[in-house]
Amino acid sequence: MNAIRMRGTIRHRSRSLLVVALGLALAAGSAFSQPKKDNKPADKKGDKAPKGSAAPKGGSAEEGIEIDEPKGGGSGGGGGSAGGTIDMEEEEKPAGTLEQELSATNTQGAVKAGEVKKTPISWKDILVVVRKPFLKVRRTELYPFVAVTMNDNMITHYAVGGEFAYYLTDVLAIGVEGQYYAHNFNEPFDLVARQARRLPTVNQYNWSAALDFHYVPVYGKFAVFDRSLVAWEVFFTAGVGAGQSEVIPRDTKFPGFTNILIQPNAGAAMRFFPTKWLTLTLGIRDYMFIDKFEPTNRSPTMNATAAEAKDNADSAFINNIMFQIGISFWLPTSFEYTTFR
Amino acid sequence: MKTPIFLAALIGATLVQSSVARADEGSKRRLNNLHNDVAVRHRRLLVANRFEFAPLFESTINPDFQHILGAGAKLEYHLGDMLSLGVVGLVSAGPMQFNTKLTDRIVPTLETSSDDMTREPSQSEFNAHLNKMPVHGAAYISITPWYGKLAAFSAAYVAFDFYFQAGVSYAQLTSDCPSSICDDPSPGMPRPGPGGETIPADNNPNNDPPLNSGTRIGLYLGGGVHVFLSDFLALDLTIRDYAFSDNPSGADYNADLFVGHNETTGDDDNRFLHHLFFGAGISIMIPFTVKRTP
Numbered sequence: 001m002n003a004i005r006m007r008g009t010i011r012h013r014s015r016s017l018l019v020v021a022l023g024l025a026l027a028a029g030s031a032f033s034q035p036k037k038d039n040k041p042a043d044k045k046g047d048k049a050p051k052g053s054a055a056p057k058g059g060s061a062e063e064g065i066e067i068d069e070p071k072g073g074g075s076g077g078g079g080g081s082a083g084g085t086i087d088m089e090e091e092e093k094p095a096g097t098l099e100q101e102l103s104a105t106n107t108q109g110a111v112k113a114g115e116v117k118k119t120p121i122s123w124k125d126i127l128v129v130v131r132k133p134f135l136k137v138r139r140t141e142l143y144p145f146v147a148v149t150m151n152d153n154m155i156t157h158y159a160v161g162g163e164f165a166y167y168l169t170d171v172l173a174i175g176v177e178g179q180y181y182a183h184n185f186n187e188p189f190d191l192v193a194r195q196a197r198r199l200p201t202v203n204q205y206n207w208s209a210a211l212d213f214h215y216v217p218v219y220g221k222f223a224v225f226d227r228s229l230v231a232w233e234v235f236f237t238a239g240v241g242a243g244q245s246e247v248i249p250r251d252t253k254f255p256g257f258t259n260i261l262i263q264p265n266a267g268a269a270m271r272f273f274p275t276k277w278l279t280l281t282l283g284i285r286d287y288m289f290i291d292k293f294e295p296t297n298r299s300p301t302m303n304a305t306a307a308e309a310k311d312n313a314d315s316a317f318i319n320n321i322m323f324q325i326g327i328s329f330w331l332p333t334s335f336e337y338t339t340f341r
Numbered sequence: 342m343k344t345p346i347f348l349a350a351l352i353g354a355t356l357v358q359s360s361v362a363r364a365d366e367g368s369k370r371r372l373n374n375l376h377n378d379v380a381v382r383h384r385r386l387l388v389a390n391r392f393e394f395a396p397l398f399e400s401t402i403n404p405d406f407q408h409i410l411g412a413g414a415k416l417e418y419h420l421g422d423m424l425s426l427g428v429v430g431l432v433s434a435g436p437m438q439f440n441t442k443l444t445d446r447i448v449p450t451l452e453t454s455s456d457d458m459t460r461e462p463s464q465s466e467f468n469a470h471l472n473k474m475p476v477h478g479a480a481y482i483s484i485t486p487w488y489g490k491l492a493a494f495s496a497a498y499v500a501f502d503f504y505f506q507a508g509v510s511y512a513q514l515t516s517d518c519p520s521s522i523c524d525d526p527s528p529g530m531p532r533p534g535p536g537g538e539t540i541p542a543d544n545n546p547n548n549d550p551p552l553n554s555g556t557r558i559g560l561y562l563g564g565g566v567h568v569f570l571s572d573f574l575a576l577d578l579t580i581r582d583y584a585f586s587d588n589p590s591g592a593d594y595n596a597d598l599f600v601g602h603n604e605t606t607g608d609d610d611n612r613f614l615h616h617l618f619f620g621a622g623i624s625i626m627i628p629f630t631v632k633r634t635p
Contacts, residue, residue, distance in 0.1 A: 154443070194596060195462070195593060195594075196447050219491060220489050220491025221489045222488055222503070229489075232489075
């Protein structure tokens with residue numbers, strides 16, 4: 001899609017427009033306007049333009065809206081995506097622009113002498129692209145959540161947790177999280193014992209904490225039942241932290257022991273934006289660590305104490321994948337746009 | 342300062358006047374291709390009144406004893422923008438079905454040969470009772486309540502939709518327990534002996550036929566997302582739940598010391614279980630051209 005450039009060439013154009021206006025006043029005693037058929041919306045807008053919108057700061061004349069000629073003639077249809085870029089920067093033009101401006105004026109549009117019609121066109125009156133409905137930059141997210149294990153068919157952990165995240169930019173955040181775990185045994189835990197006569201060796205998780213970095217590469221919006229629009233985004237998380245696991249002894253005569261775990265984590269999540277201060281987040285996080293399990297051979301004479309059992313523990317690399325869902329509260333509760341529409 | 346402005350004004354006035362006539366004739370402005378476009382585009386009807394054919398792969402999510410990878414296809418007709426009917430079917434064979442980590446950890450600890458004096462299954466008894474799922478599928482109705490578009494890395498703009506499905510599931514289960522292992526002729530029941538005496542039930546479920554093979558009909562639920570790569574191609578990601586009666590271990594589940602239906606209690610070792618799969622495929626929308634909302 002070709003770019004639409006809105007040139008605020010106030011410095012250069014204001015002088016030439018002033019000159020032309022003055023010339024018109026002298027020669028014909030009338031102002032000029034663009035042919036009506038070419039800018040109907042602008043005319044309409046112009047009629048209802050708010051006070052002051054026609055005279056931007058820094059210039060006494062109106063700003064021009066210029067649409068560049070397409071380069072290469074790409075199709076404007078395509079995927080229905082508004083892929084055009086809008087350049088609102090003031091462009092410097094080479095010296096000697098008077099002739100160029102005049103000739104450009106001549107070639108660009110017809111000038112009609114006659115009845116004066118005020119058409120204060122301003123880019124401020126034209127909604128070009130809807131802005132992102134939610135800004136996160138320099139805001140803090142308070143994210144209480146609940147989570148559940150997805151990939152352990154012996155024991156399911158449920159977690160209650162929270163995270164504070166500060167958004168350095170609209171797409172990058174740093175945060176700290178903490179979780180407290182509870183657990184429940186699944187059907188195979190009993191089945192293996194009953195059917196195969198084997199007692200599973202499992203650990204429970206007690207708590208975990210982590211420092212996380214979030215990156216938001218994907219955002220979008222969707223319509224629900226063809227009615228309301230909901231904005232959403234996808235973000236990725238990577239972090240590192242620590243946690244504690246605890247051996248659940250197969251034989252309760254023997255004591256369990258705890259392990260402190262170093263836990264890198266990575267994940268992805270979706271966030272939905274119902275309001276400016278509240279969002280719904282759900283995602284998946286993989287907490288990775290090397291855990292120590294109760295040794296297979298444990299008897300009154302072997303690995304009887306917690307210390308002995310821990311020394312002879314079996315280690316294994318664990319991916320604890322958890323589904324998380326929660327509601328985020330954002331501070332400050334509102335935000336202001338700092339860019340033009 | 343005033344002189345050049347005045348001169349310029351005169352020149353400007355002359356040029357303007359000379360251009361009036363041309364303006365009346367309708368001179369051409371420099372316009373880009375958006376000039377004739379509408380301010381608000383009509384939405385592409387990416388699914389409405391189109392067939393969707395999607396070759397796909399599936400993998401079980403967190404199974405107990407057997408991982409299943411399936412290959413197959415989905416065929417769906419979208420009656421409108423939100424409603425569709427479809428079928429999905431997958432096959433799995435050979436190395437596409439393999440033991441879970443749990444199975445691999447249990448089996449080496451079991452005794453190598455069968456011992457009827459213990460309640461512990463042998464390695465061969467345990468493995469022979471596990472069932473596999475060579476064919477599974479579903480017929481369903483699907484609703485697409487959410488659709489939208491997303492920007493990835495502020496560069497790629499793609500349309501997507503979320504859909505939810507419900508219907509009837511189908512599965513073909515197989516277990517292959519040879520008669521040398523599953524040799525109990527009347528599990529859980531006394532049987533007549535060669536001399537006319539009654540031989541009581543052996544109370545050993547490890548030599549009972551697993552009874553976990555055959556055709557299963559059940560409930561199907563699914564949910565997924567289309568990410569449209571073009572007007573007629575979409576990445577299709579789905580979570581599917583095929584729920585039907587099953588006993589994946591083929592062993593005694595209800596602790597009545599045999600495998601099968603218990604006439605006394607009404608219990609059965611087969612029970613209603615959910616079989617979760619994750620599927621990924623490429624949807625081809627037919628016809629290839631897309632219509633827009635009127």
